[in-house]
Amino acid sequence: MATSSRPAAGAAGAGADADAHLRIADPRWHIRVRGLTKQFGDNLVLDHLDLDVERGKVNVIIGASGAGKSVLIKHFMCLLRPDRGSVWVDGTDVFALDSRALAQFRRKFGLVFQFAALFDSLTVEENCAFPLREHTDKSRAEIREIVRDRLAALGLDGTQAKYPGELSGGMRKRVGLARALVLEPEILMFDEPTTGLDPLATRNVDEMILSTVQRYNVTSVVISHDMASVFRIADRIAMLHQHKILTSGTPDQIRAHADPYLSGFVRASGVGAAGGAEEPR
Ligand SMILES: Nc1ncnc2c1ncn2[C@@H]1O[C@H](COP(=O)(O)OP(=O)(O)OP(=O)(O)O)[C@@H](O)[C@H]1O
Numbered sequence: 001m002a003t004s005s006r007p008a009a010g011a012a013g014a015g016a017d018a019d020a021h022l023r024i025a026d027p028r029w030h031i032r033v034r035g036l037t038k039q040f041g042d043n044l045v046l047d048h049l050d051l052d053v054e055r056g057k058v059n060v061i062i063g064a065s066g067a068g069k070s071v072l073i074k075h076f077m078c079l080l081r082p083d084r085g086s087v088w089v090d091g092t093d094v095f096a097l098d099s100r101a102l103a104q105f106r107r108k109f110g111l112v113f114q115f116a117a118l119f120d121s122l123t124v125e126e127n128c129a130f131p132l133r134e135h136t137d138k139s140r141a142e143i144r145e146i147v148r149d150r151l152a153a154l155g156l157d158g159t160q161a162k163y164p165g166e167l168s169g170g171m172r173k174r175v176g177l178a179r180a181l182v183l184e185p186e187i188l189m190f191d192e193p194t195t196g197l198d199p200l201a202t203r204n205v206d207e208m209i210l211s212t213v214q215r216y217n218v219t220s221v222v223i224s225h226d227m228a229s230v231f232r233i234a235d236r237i238a239m240l241h242q243h244k245i246l247t248s249g250t251p252d253q254i255r256a257h258a259d260p261y262l263s264g265f266v267r268a269s270g271v272g273a274a275g276g277a278e279e280p281r
């Protein structure tokens, strides 16, 4: 199971020993979250949460609106710092990095947000070139070629001179993904990539996620509300509920799970127990 049990850490010294195995990169688990606790004022969002993210796979996080999914994944790259707990990426204790090391570390990640978050005043090409201009000293020609390659892989070659406003929602999401891929991330994170898309565009985004994982051999973390989509793409599913991971496992394990909240969540989506992943609405 991905929510591995953690030896009870008594004294501080014992806690350090219990973490020893986390300091070594694990061939299977790319990101390991231990005891993550985060509160905003009186609002307890995450409470001693444990989670393991599998390398090279599509790891989906589900849960009700406001459960803390976005807050959780922001900790993976230290966009938020916890009150307690740790995140380990390939044996690196993320919250122990100094600002210089952190800037370098964050380049492991590509982020794709719900609304693509493109700069409207820049063309597709300029949007995709932006991270390369910021973080590398590649020449204009090299940058143009990398951008062309990523756009072509997503069926977008030829859109370089267009502005985001001239594209459909699904195309904008693909441009957002192309931009996330230019720095060759090891880990791609998608926060609700299909929200607001029609069923056909949703399927396109699902296929894009699957083919990207294959082509670039990345680990992906996807937050999604759309259970039909979840069952199409997931290698692993983790449910966030009441500040913790309620359960995690393969899609079959999740479908067969007896927990009433989880099975209610899956049923409410209209996805049948046999996994007939027809559109839920
Ligand atoms: N920067 C912040 N400051 C204060 N509270 C925050 C902050 N970010 C998130 N929260 C609170 O944390 C809780 C979890 O928010 P989060 O955005 O992680 O939910 P979510 O599971 O991603 O929901 P949704 O599915 O609607 O996106 C919410 O109560 C939210 O108001």
Ligand SMILES: [Mg+2]
Binding pocket: 069, 070, 071, 191
């Ligand atoms: Mg969210």
